[in-house]
Amino acid sequence: MWDSNPLISGMANGNPSPKAGERALNATSVKCPSCASNIFYEPELGGMMCRNCGNVYDPDTMEPRGSFGISKEHDYTGDSDISEDDKKRHEIVCNSCGAALVADENTMSTMCPFCGSPALITKRMSREFKPDYIVPFKIDKERAHSIFREWLDERKYTPRGFRKKCRLAKMTALYVPFWLLDCCVNTEMSGTGKVNGIPNEISSKIRYYVKGVPFDASINIANKLMTAVEPFDYSGMVRFENKYLQGFYANKYDQIPTEMTDRIMKRMEKYSASANELVARKYPGYESRLEKDYTFLSEISIKYCLLPVWFITVEFGGEQYQFAVNGQTGEASGQVPTSEGADLYDRIMSKIKNKAALPVPMYVFAAIAVLLWLITMDSLKPVTLFKTAVVIALSVTEVAIIAFYVLLFVLKSLHNHFSSRKDKTAYEINDYDKEPDLETYFDPMRKSDIDIKEIPLPYAFLLAGRDGRI
Ligand SMILES: [Zn+2]
Ligand SMILES: [Zn+2]
Known part of the structure; x- marks a missing residue:
C-alpha cells in the first residue's frame, strides 16, 4: 500500500484500502497471530486490531503495526491476583460521581476531589493498579495555589463572587493515569494544485514519529481539562515505586487503549492534517480530492504512567467548575464562567x-x-x-x-x-487552553520521510488508462 501510486490505487476515490473493507466483512475467521483471538478490521484505525492483546496488523499483509496492549508484566484487564503492594492500599469510591481513587493505608480522604462530595466509601483493592512509570509532583500546595490565583486574575470577566469562591476552594493532589503513545504516523494526501502556474496532480506521503502523546485513562476527568495542562516534561519520568504514592491519591484507570482508538486517532489525524497543510501550502490553489487525509499508525507502543495534577472543584450558581494545575510544570487551566455584562x-x-x-x-x-x-x-x-x-x-x-x-x-x-x-x-x-500541537510530541530522534509527487495535469491521461480514472 505504501509503495503503490495513490493516483492509480484505490486512494484516488477516497478509500485507501477497499480490499481491507471487503475482507473485514468476511473476517469471521481471522485469528490474531499473537494470541489466536478473533480479530476484526477497525475502520478508524485502518487496520486489524486484536481486542484481547491490543496488537494491530496491516489489513492487506497482516504485517504487525505494533500494539495498543500494555506491557505483559501486569494483567490490566481482569481481577488478577492482587500484589502485596496493592494489599497495603485501599480504594476509595465516590458514591456521588463514581470516581475510584487509590491511596496507601495512611492516607484518608474527607471529600471527593472531582465532585466535592463527602460520600466516600473505602474498600479493599479490587483490581491490580501498579503503573509502569510516574512523574512525581514537583509543585507543592502553596505554589499550586498561588499559580492558580495568578491564572484566575488573568481571566477578568467573571461573574461577581466567583473569584472569591475559587480562592476559598480546596486543592487536591492527584496522580492521574495516562497512556503514553509512541508511534510512527503515516499520512497520505492527494489533490490538485499549481506548479509554476501549471495545474498538477499532487500526491504526498509523510511518515514521522511521535513520542509520549498522553491520553488520560479516567472517565471522571474531562479530557479537555487534561489536554489543556499538557505537556509534561518526561525527563522527570521514573519507574514507578510505592514511595511516590505516600500521602497522595491516585486515580484508577477505567479505560484501556484498545477502547480509546477513536480518541487516539482523532488526535493523530489532527497532527497529520497540520503536517499535510505544510505540503499543501507550497501549491497555490491546492484542492484536496479526499474528504479527509488518510492516516494510519505503525510501530505503536503504549506506556502506563501516572502524571501529577492539582485539582480544584468550585461550585457556583448551581454548576460545578473543575480546574487543574499541572503538578510538574505549573500550567493551569479550566473553563471560567463569563459575567453577563461581558x-x-x-x-x-x-x-x-x-x-x-x-x-x-x-x-x-x-x-x-x-x-x-x-x-x-x-x-x-x-x-x-x-x-x-x-x-x-x-x-x-x-x-x-x-x-x-x-x-x-x-x-x-x-x-x-x-x-x-x-x-x-x-x-x-x-475557555480551556488549547491542546499542544504536533511540534510538542514530534520525535526528532527518529527519521521522518516525505515523498511528494507532482504530475502536470496535461500528462495525467497517461495514467488514466490503468484504472479508467485519474
Ligand atoms: Zn491478540
Ligand atoms: Zn465524586
Whole structure:
C-alpha cells in the first residue's frame, strides 16, 4: 500500500484500502497471530486490531503495526491476583460521581476531589493498579495555589463572587493515569494544485514519529481539562515505586487503549492534517480530492504512567467548575464562567465590528444634522403650530442620532482600552487552553520521510488508462 501510486490505487476515490473493507466483512475467521483471538478490521484505525492483546496488523499483509496492549508484566484487564503492594492500599469510591481513587493505608480522604462530595466509601483493592512509570509532583500546595490565583486574575470577566469562591476552594493532589503513545504516523494526501502556474496532480506521503502523546485513562476527568495542562516534561519520568504514592491519591484507570482508538486517532489525524497543510501550502490553489487525509499508525507502543495534577472543584450558581494545575510544570487551566455584562458587551461589539466604516459617517451625520437644523430654524418665521412640531420632531431625531453615534464612539474607545483582549471575546479568554500541537510530541530522534509527487495535469491521461480514472 505504501509503495503503490495513490493516483492509480484505490486512494484516488477516497478509500485507501477497499480490499481491507471487503475482507473485514468476511473476517469471521481471522485469528490474531499473537494470541489466536478473533480479530476484526477497525475502520478508524485502518487496520486489524486484536481486542484481547491490543496488537494491530496491516489489513492487506497482516504485517504487525505494533500494539495498543500494555506491557505483559501486569494483567490490566481482569481481577488478577492482587500484589502485596496493592494489599497495603485501599480504594476509595465516590458514591456521588463514581470516581475510584487509590491511596496507601495512611492516607484518608474527607471529600471527593472531582465532585466535592463527602460520600466516600473505602474498600479493599479490587483490581491490580501498579503503573509502569510516574512523574512525581514537583509543585507543592502553596505554589499550586498561588499559580492558580495568578491564572484566575488573568481571566477578568467573571461573574461577581466567583473569584472569591475559587480562592476559598480546596486543592487536591492527584496522580492521574495516562497512556503514553509512541508511534510512527503515516499520512497520505492527494489533490490538485499549481506548479509554476501549471495545474498538477499532487500526491504526498509523510511518515514521522511521535513520542509520549498522553491520553488520560479516567472517565471522571474531562479530557479537555487534561489536554489543556499538557505537556509534561518526561525527563522527570521514573519507574514507578510505592514511595511516590505516600500521602497522595491516585486515580484508577477505567479505560484501556484498545477502547480509546477513536480518541487516539482523532488526535493523530489532527497532527497529520497540520503536517499535510505544510505540503499543501507550497501549491497555490491546492484542492484536496479526499474528504479527509488518510492516516494510519505503525510501530505503536503504549506506556502506563501516572502524571501529577492539582485539582480544584468550585461550585457556583448551581454548576460545578473543575480546574487543574499541572503538578510538574505549573500550567493551569479550566473553563471560567463569563459575567453577563461581558457577554452583552461582546455581543454589541461583534455587531459593531461588522460595520467597520462607522466612525466616518458619524462626523458627516453630525454636520448634516446641524445644517438641517439651522435651515429649519431659518424658515420657521412666521411661527405656526405645524412648523414648530416639525422642528421639534427633527431636533429629537437628530439628537437621538448624534447620541447613538456618540455612544458607539464611547464603546469603540472602551474596546480599544481593553485592547489586551486582542479581539478575543470574554468567553474565548475564559475557555480551556488549547491542546499542544504536533511540534510538542514530534520525535526528532527518529527519521521522518516525505515523498511528494507532482504530475502536470496535461500528462495525467497517461495514467488514466490503468484504472479508467485519474
Ligand atoms: Zn491478540
Ligand atoms: Zn465524586
